[in-house]
Amino acid sequence: MTYQLALQQLTDSALPTGAFAHSLGFEGYIERGLVHDEESFGVWLGAFISQQLTYSDALAIRFLYEGAPVAELDALVTAQLLPRQLREASIKMGGRLLEIGAEIFPSTELAQYRELVNSGRAASHQPLAFGVVARSLGVPLGDALAAYLFATVTSLTQNAVRAIPLGQNAGQRILRKAADCVAAAAERAGHLTPDDFGAVSPGLEISQMRHERQRARMFMS
Amino acid sequence: MSTTAAVQSQAVVSPASADRPVMGHLELLVAERGGRSVATHQFHRGALRVLRPHYLDDSGQVCYVLVNPGGAYLGADLYVIDVEVADGAKLLLATQSATKIYRTPGSFAEQRMRLRLGDRARVELAPDQVIAYREASYRQNTHVTVRPTSSLIMTEIVTPGWSPDGASFRYEELRLRTEVRVESGDSGAGESGLLALDNVLIRPPLGDVTGMAFMEGFSHLGSLMVVDPRVDQALADELHASTAGFGAHTGISLTAAMLGTAGLVLRSLSDSTEELRRVLGAASALLRKRWYGQDPLDLRKY
Numbered sequence: 001m002t003y004q005l006a007l008q009q010l011t012d013s014a015l016p017t018g019a020f021a022h023s024l025g026f027e028g029y030i031e032r033g034l035v036h037d038e039e040s041f042g043v044w045l046g047a048f049i050s051q052q053l054t055y056s057d058a059l060a061i062r063f064l065y066e067g068a069p070v071a072e073l074d075a076l077v078t079a080q081l082l083p084r085q086l087r088e089a090s091i092k093m094g095g096r097l098l099e100i101g102a103e104i105f106p107s108t109e110l111a112q113y114r115e116l117v118n119s120g121r122a123a124s125h126q127p128l129a130f131g132v133v134a135r136s137l138g139v140p141l142g143d144a145l146a147a148y149l150f151a152t153v154t155s156l157t158q159n160a161v162r163a164i165p166l167g168q169n170a171g172q173r174i175l176r177k178a179a180d181c182v183a184a185a186a187e188r189a190g191h192l193t194p195d196d197f198g199a200v201s202p203g204l205e206i207s208q209m210r211h212e213r214q215r216a217r218m219f220m221s
Numbered sequence: 222m223s224t225t226a227a228v229q230s231q232a233v234v235s236p237a238s239a240d241r242p243v244m245g246h247l248e249l250l251v252a253e254r255g256g257r258s259v260a261t262h263q264f265h266r267g268a269l270r271v272l273r274p275h276y277l278d279d280s281g282q283v284c285y286v287l288v289n290p291g292g293a294y295l296g297a298d299l300y301v302i303d304v305e306v307a308d309g310a311k312l313l314l315a316t317q318s319a320t321k322i323y324r325t326p327g328s329f330a331e332q333r334m335r336l337r338l339g340d341r342a343r344v345e346l347a348p349d350q351v352i353a354y355r356e357a358s359y360r361q362n363t364h365v366t367v368r369p370t371s372s373l374i375m376t377e378i379v380t381p382g383w384s385p386d387g388a389s390f391r392y393e394e395l396r397l398r399t400e401v402r403v404e405s406g407d408s409g410a411g412e413s414g415l416l417a418l419d420n421v422l423i424r425p426p427l428g429d430v431t432g433m434a435f436m437e438g439f440s441h442l443g444s445l446m447v448v449d450p451r452v453d454q455a456l457a458d459e460l461h462a463s464t465a466g467f468g469a470h471t472g473i474s475l476t477a478a479m480l481g482t483a484g485l486v487l488r489s490l491s492d493s494t495e496e497l498r499r500v501l502g503a504a505s506a507l508l509r510k511r512w513y514g515q516d517p518l519d520l521r522k523y
């Protein structure tokens with residue numbers, strides 16, 4: 001388990017990728033009064049994990065591990081993330097992850113992805129940046145998926161604790177409950193097909209799109 | 222920009238075989254002839270054909286109405302539609318009636334559509350709604366290739382069919398996957414890239430599709446995809462303004478720009494086909510007026 005501490009650092013919510021600035025769509029549900037407490041945020045989070053994180057992020061990481069070229073996956077993720085703010089969030093956080101990764105976990109694969117990004121041939125998406133680094137560290141796919149998904153869920157929950165707001169303990173209860181959902185998502189991503197990639201629910205996408213026009217907002221997405 | 226991905230080519234659906242008979246096959250090639258668009262090649266076999274072409278106005282845009290004389294898609298049926306619109310030609314492709322998907326036990330009905338637009342070619346795809354009845358499974362795969370100067374407006378409405386118990390989500394699976402690629406330069410020498418991948422998958426038996434962050438309590442889904450070099454944020458804002466007044470729950474966003482063109486996607490949830498028609502109709506009316514000086518689409522049914 002030589003990668004254990006590296007994986008912890010990579011998925012720590014203190015890793016400065018800017019995740020604190022993104023609700024990835026839940027802020028719209030707060031505005032509409034649909035997410036307002038521990039329970040309702042938990043419902044949203046469960047849907048987000050089983051939709052967005054499964055059909056987009058986790059599947060992209062799996063395809064990367066299975067050897068699909070990162071440039072092709074990068075283009076696929078850009079085309080699939082139809083809500084502009086979500087696409088930009090993924091690119092922004094992915095870009096930061098590539099920069100940080102280059103300093104602390106350099107590898108040939110990472111340098112190649114950065115070169116594609118720097119030459120305008122790739123955008124730098126968060127799940128792919130993470131996948132490239134995790135793979136270079138020898139993290140097995142199952143561990144990488146669980147760690148990535150749970151890190152995203154942790155950031156979102158911290159953001160919800162501030163935005164709704166919720167108590168800190170409520171945040172921890174939400175995370176504990178989300179763990180089963182994360183495990184199920186990592187498992188499910190292993191059985192999906194390329195046809196399934198990007199099959200995110202219409203409701204999530206619409207709310208992510210509508211966030212562009214939300215007047216008062218705390219988050220960039 | 223990457224070319225065809227290994228991952229994407231795997232996504233091509235299962236081949237036609239003994240257990241997936243091609244029930245209907247349609248080929249249509251439309252080109253510009255003296256200011257009018259006409260079909261220069263037309264082929265149909267089985268349960269798909271087009272009605273005699275007509276012209277709804279003096280724009281030269283030819284309108285073809287797709288007909289499925291069988292009236293419905295059933296289990297394991299495969300329908301193949303191949304349409305090419307040559308440089309400068311203009312096509313409006315509509316349907317005569319809704320696409321009804323009935324029970325497809327142990328299998329799924331499938332429609333594969335390939336649509337290719339030439340330079341400055343213009344296509345409006347305005348089918349009636351897809352209705353998925355009880356125990357229906359349906360896959361629709363649409364592959365669109367445009368040039369940077371092409372103009373595409375496509376709409377789609379999917380709805381649950383009537384079921385004896387009155388519940389909305391009695392179908393097994395709806396899968397509507399649309400890929401839009403942009404190609405520039407001469408074939409073989411140009412660049413190409415994937416502009417948009419729109420993948421909708423609704424599987425009611427797998428869990429609560431009605432609730433928050435899925436169908437949000439609605440039963441009908443509408444979508445609009447626009448690809449045109451004139452697509453920009455100002456246009457997205459205008460489309461928002463023209464659709465915001467309806468009761469449907471609607472979002473609009475832009476794709477990343479690519480090779481000098483861009484895409485816009487509108488998604489809308491409602492409990493009524495009519496409401497979604499009004500939303501999509503308002504958006505397409507704005508685009509037809511703005512870009513082509515045409516009146517709102519008025520398809521008199523044959």
